[in-house]
Amino acid sequence: MTATITRPKPKKAATSKPQSPYKRLHVIIPDDVDAAFNRAVEASAVILVVPKQKPWGQKVGYVRDLDGILIKIASLI
Template sequence: MKLSYTILYVKDVPSSVAFYEKAFGLKQRFIHESQQYAEMETGDTKLAFTSNELANSNIPQGFQENSLSKLPAGIEIGFVDENVPVAFTNAVNAGAISVVEPKVKPWGQTVAYVRDIDGILIEIASPM
């Protein structure tokens, strides 16, 4: 078994794609003509977005929607960058919400946290 993709449930798929392009420099792999599903170029493991509407049709019992007005879900998306302070500043300038400014951890890795436009928690870390 291998991890193939992570799908984030969002309010507006095209807006999320545009945000991740601007904030993290990712490139859109494709967006479905319905505008309810998209994938980003992220290497072997894909990062994808599905609209809350489509997600609700797939999960009839419902789910907790991501929102900046609530605490983030107990999961994070992790990005690695050689220059965490610059990546953090770029993300915040693109509309990400600062959660924890870059800090050097005891093991030597620099780590910062932001939330995206839907409130999803994102770690920006230096390579290990």
């Protein structure tokens, strides 16, 4: 009787990218950023950044929904 002993192949190191804390980002472009932001907050979204006017003219705010999805509410540029 003969036995064959094999060594398992070494596993390759996983090439992982840095994980973002945000799994998804949804962008909403409403006519009225403030009204859309307020509706999201009334629907239990968590405020991350209140809408602010950016130097390039865009108004942007961020909330997180109950599933943890990041939502950007922004005007067109």
